[in-house]
Amino acid sequence: MTAKEHTYLGVPVKKPKVAFFEFTSCEGCQLQLLNNEATLVDFLALLNIVNFREAMSEQSDDYEIAFVEGSITRDDEAEQLKEIRARAQTLVAIGSCACFGGVNQLKNRFNDLAWVKEQVYGSHPIESREAMPLSAIVPVDLEIYGCPIKKEEVERVVTNLVLGKSIDYPKYPVCVECKANHNVCLFDLGQPCLGPITRAGCDAWCPSNRLGCWGCRGPAEKPNVRQLRQIMHEHGFSDEQMLDRLECFGGFGQYVSELKSASKE
Amino acid sequence: MKVSCNIKVNHLTRVEGHGNIRIRIKNGQVEEAGWDVVETPRFFEAILVGKLWENAPYLCGRICGICSIGHTLASIRAVENAFGIVPDRQTAGLRLLLKHMETLQSHILHLYFLAAPDFLHIGSVLPLVQTHPEVVQRATRLKLLANDACDIIGGRRVHPTRTVVGGFTMLPEKSQLALIKARLEAALPDLVKTAQLFQTFSLPDFVRETEFVSLKGRDHYPFIGGDLVSSDGVVKKEDEYLQMTNEYMVDHSTSKWSRLSRQSLAAGALARFNNNFAFLHPKAREVAASFSLQPVNHNPFMNNIAQLVECVHVVIDSIVIIEELLAAKWQEPRQPVIPKAGRGVGAVEVPRGILYHAYEFDQAGRITRADCVIPTSQNNANIHYDIIELARQSAAQQRTDAEIQRLAEMLVRAYDPCISCSVH
16 A cells, blocks of 8 residues: 555645554553554554564664653663664653553662562562653653553544644543543442543543543643542542552652652651 | 574564574584573562552553453452452353453464464565455454453453452443354354464474473363363462472573473463363364374474464353353342452463462551462473474574574464563
């Protein structure tokens, strides 16, 4: 299929050269790209994929858009990320690990990497540093949030990117989408939930399946964390349970420290 | 002419995670060969320490993007075993159905997207979109069915939402299950065509005897819990898993290695097939027979065929499970959880082999110690010694560099390794 066959409002659309990379992660976000089988062929037709190690053997260093999954936990990863940054016009962080550090950054909370390594590897030497999001190493142009990312959102973002349209994220919280889906409130079902403070865009994926939100997409604009803490207490949930969710993916940085100090008072 | 070559494959493609193959042959003698895992560790076992029990399945599902359902179920089983919770028949049925659908999804992904391109001499499945659209459509149809079923039962195909300690947060609509059943029935002809496709491939004739480890079936082909068995005759209880895994460190790998009675062991579809052949559905056994696959088979490339055989088994078994669920009245989805101090182990057969999660809890249900033993970490030593033997045989057969590299890559892919999982 050639680029000429793709037009938008009568204007030909160029197929960008696209590469996929992964650092410290479960590679679930890349798998999500192969999921949504119904639209997979159309989605792939938009792009000229030159690098996707998990799915193809051909590899090239000539690309315009780089999609990067995973957090950075070793020096060689940081170096490779800098190379990718230098080659790509647009660098897109995909998933919570790339955007915030993800579940990997939970090891940072001990402030004791030696103990962390010893727990898993005993005295065997192993190289690892604090888990960091991509943006701690290089400038990132776009972030696609979620653990895992939602394919529909990726398709929308990528289509807009290819067409040169603007890309907007909701500023309101997951709670809004949850209400729109006519769900019973998780708090009324006896479950803790970060829906009131977490950035929407997932269509309340977890709450719609009766699992309280764990905040994988990071904070909504001006999240009222203090008020949520009060709601948690009113429903019998401890600061510890709220903290488990707030610190899970690394998106709530300052609010985690605030809750930790508030809960000591 | 004697073979000399120096093959280095850094970050092997079409596998999950990062691993390297090295083979150096000089004048027909293998000087050095092996398998290096260079994946960065995430330290899940440390991350869990101090966390309340409810974190375990939610976090541990995220060890793996491909088998997140299997990790979640193993984690749940470990917590439930520690707290003395026994799932009711409805929960057990739904979990096994969910497990089957992950097995189908993962095996189809591996067979069509990761393994098949080697046999067709192409770099990825993408060229087939133009040349053999019906093959790609069949693969995506099977994968979509499995993924849709995972969405309906587990809430989400990657990192499931409804699976919790005690049961499920909510149940599927029975009408949705009935639709899945109809699609499963329609999938059987697609699997016949898949078998016909793989009949046209020539699988390398390579044998290195090893020890196969899996769950031990009692009256059915086992996937969730029960005794552990090896093809060398070792039998252990689920909570004695450490005696089956014997993990140790090697210098050139960030993944741990395992051994049992020999220098290496193998887990996965072929291990399950070899150890539990008698419990496979007759239709699945027919497929095995059409490839002359019989237990105990020691050709690692036959793991591809064992996966195909399992696809047939899990599809037929899923139809039976759905029939039973549809005939019964829905019970409460979730039983209450009362934490207590103790230790729990969960062993689950995930697509790539037997997976163990083990946790210790204090009185409040906080994790004091965690251990996860991954199928690919159990396989890494076996892959390593297979590569050495493959290099030796290839040198004797005077193969070219390109042939040796292609065979070595295919060999590793046949294990369908989940490398980031193995390091976790």
